[in-house]
Structures are given as structure tokens and as C-alpha cells.
Amino acid sequence: MARVSTRLRIDCGYEGTQFFGWGIQPSHPSVQASLEIALGIVLRLDKKSFQTVVAGRTDAGVHALAQVFHVDLPEDFHLSDAALRALPRRLQGALGTDAISVHHVALAPPGFDARFSALSRTYEYRIADLAARKNPLHRKFSVVSPYRLDEQRMNELGVALLGLHDWAAFCRPRVAATTIRKLQSFSWIRNAEGVLIATVKADAFCRSMVRSLVGSAVAVGRGKITVDDVARVREQKARVSQWPVMPAKGLTLVSIEYPPEADMAQQALDTRARRTLTSD
Structure with a gap:
């Protein structure tokens, strides 16, 4: 028997149209609430007895291909190896929807924290502008623009914005929360259908930052x-x-990057230190 006294790492994805974001809402469906209800059913635990922490809180209508969260279970909870292997399948069944997909469940390595151990988060944003061939099958994941956007100018903006900065002008304010982030990548390409796809990567993002960055790029384009x-x-x-904050439906969380297992704990400690503009 494998004793689970701290945490599980769970990797998942979701189509965010029907959810009011990741975080639990009092009277609206959320990804977190759906997963916690399913975990409670499968593990036969009261929801108040465990806690989930996510790598990147997504807003209402935002999608994720590669979200990561951890769950802390009661110290006296026991899970066999066979039960652990079956957990993704059982959790998927308990969800009762294919809008959320459970990819993987494993015992978290020592020091792992889904939020604070992450090195970076990467998002994509899709815009079908006047030059693009519109695909009706992608309407839930792309924003249609009636303008012909200049991707060269948009890429020039992406390069100009890189680095460690205070992004307060791009974020919805939160009390006592820092808006200092390191933007590592912000670039645009056109796919085979001419759809503009932005890749935006940073150590972390404050609320609405990605959609505001994309809005500024559209204004420049x-x-x-x-x-x-x-x-x-x-x-x-x-x-x-x-410039406007762009609609949520065009935004997808595509990856969370973590260090090697041996560095998880130290990365969590480093991330918890409040960011300053004098950081390395």
C-alpha cells in the first residue's frame, strides 16, 4: 500500500466555454468545483478534507490543453498502487463531462507545488483576421477580426515588450498582489489557414495580462x-x-514548465519571494 499523506499531481485539460473560469464561483460552474466534486466521489472524501492548488488560474471562457494542479489529501488517507493507476479513469467517469479531460495522476515528488514550482506558463491566442480562412469548427477557440492585421508590426511589439517589468497597465488590480512579471516570449505566426496564433510565455501572469497584451498587439497590427x-x-x-482586453475564447493555456524533480522545492521557495525589478 502506498500511503498518500501530502499530495497528488494531476494534469488535465478543459474546453472553457461552459465554465466561469478555474476558481470556484458561488453560483456558477467552474473547473475547480467540477474536479473537486469528482475527487470527493471517487476517493469518498468530504470536499472540506482536501485542498486543490492550480498552476494557472484561468478566467471565464479560457481553455487549457495542459493545466496542472495538486491536491492535498488527509494524512490518514491510504491509496493502493492499483487504485492510483485507476484514478484517472475513475475521475474522468465521475466528472460526467468530456469538457474536462484528466490526462495523468501521480504522487507528487518531494517539494512539488503546482503553482510555485512552475518555471513558466505558455498560452496561445488565435485570431482569424480578414486574411484568414474562417473554419467554423474552430469558432469556440478563435476570435474573428474584421481587419487585416500586420503580423510584422505585432512581432516587433512582442520583441520590444520582453523582459522583467511592472505590468500594472495590463492587469486587473488585486489587493497586495505584485504585477511584476518576466515576459519571456511574445510572438505571432500564421498557420496554413492564415489564422494568427500568438505564443505568450512568462514566469507568471497577472489577471487579464495575456488578453491585454494581445489587445495591444491588435491595436498595433x-x-x-x-x-x-x-x-x-x-x-x-x-x-x-x-486598447481592449480581448475575448476569452481565443485564449488557451498550452503548457506549464517545471524544473527537474530535484529542484522543485527550491523553485517553490524562489517563486514565493516577492518579485522586484532588481531581480535577476
Whole structure:
């Protein structure tokens, strides 16, 4: 018998259209609530006896191909090796929906924290602009733009914005929360159908940051503002309305990057240290 006294790592994905985000909402369906209810059923535990922590909290309507969360179970809870192997299948069945897919369940390595052990998060955003061939099968995952967007200018913006900065101008404020993040990658390509796909990677994102970044890129791609205009707004460190926050449905969390298992605990400690603009 394998004694589970701390945590499980669970990898999953979801189509976010029907959910009001990851986090539990008082009167609306959420991904977290659905998974916690299913865990309670399968493990025969009161939901109050365990806790889940996610790598990246997604907003209402945002999708995920590779979300990660951990669950802390009661110290006296026992799970056989066979039960652990069966848990993904049983959890999927208890969910009662294919809008959430359970990919993998395993005992978490020592020091693992789904949120704080992560090195980075990577998102994609899809825009079918005037130059793109519209695919009706992708309407839940792409935003249609009536304009022809200049991806070269949008990529110039992406390069100009990289690095460690205060992103308060791009984030919805949260009390006592830092808005300092390191943007590691922000680039655009067109796929075979001409759909614009942004790849956005950072150590972490504050609320609405990715969709605001994409909104600024769309404004630059339309020629409404310049790359320098966006950089100046960022330095003002105050939320503005010079570009829209893009719709949620075009956004998908595609990966969470972690260090080797031996470095998980130290990475969690490093991440918990409050970010400053003098950080390495």
C-alpha cells in the first residue's frame, strides 16, 4: 500500500466555454468545483478534507490543453498502487463531462507545488483576421477580426515588450498582489489557414495580462497605435483603455514548465519571494 499523506499531481485539460473560469464561483460552474466534486466521489472524501492548488488560474471562457494542479489529501488517507493507476479513469467517469479531460495522476515528488514550482506558463491566442480562412469548427477557440492585421508590426511589439517589468497597465488590480512579471516570449505566426496564433510565455501572469497584451498587439497590427505608444503606457504602470482586453475564447493555456524533480522545492521557495525589478 502506498500511503498518500501530502499530495497528488494531476494534469488535465478543459474546453472553457461552459465554465466561469478555474476558481470556484458561488453560483456558477467552474473547473475547480467540477474536479473537486469528482475527487470527493471517487476517493469518498468530504470536499472540506482536501485542498486543490492550480498552476494557472484561468478566467471565464479560457481553455487549457495542459493545466496542472495538486491536491492535498488527509494524512490518514491510504491509496493502493492499483487504485492510483485507476484514478484517472475513475475521475474522468465521475466528472460526467468530456469538457474536462484528466490526462495523468501521480504522487507528487518531494517539494512539488503546482503553482510555485512552475518555471513558466505558455498560452496561445488565435485570431482569424480578414486574411484568414474562417473554419467554423474552430469558432469556440478563435476570435474573428474584421481587419487585416500586420503580423510584422505585432512581432516587433512582442520583441520590444520582453523582459522583467511592472505590468500594472495590463492587469486587473488585486489587493497586495505584485504585477511584476518576466515576459519571456511574445510572438505571432500564421498557420496554413492564415489564422494568427500568438505564443505568450512568462514566469507568471497577472489577471487579464495575456488578453491585454494581445489587445495591444491588435491595436498595433491595425495601425491604431505604435510600438512606442505601448511601451510608454507600460511605463505609466496604470491600467488604461487605449486598447481592449480581448475575448476569452481565443485564449488557451498550452503548457506549464517545471524544473527537474530535484529542484522543485527550491523553485517553490524562489517563486514565493516577492518579485522586484532588481531581480535577476
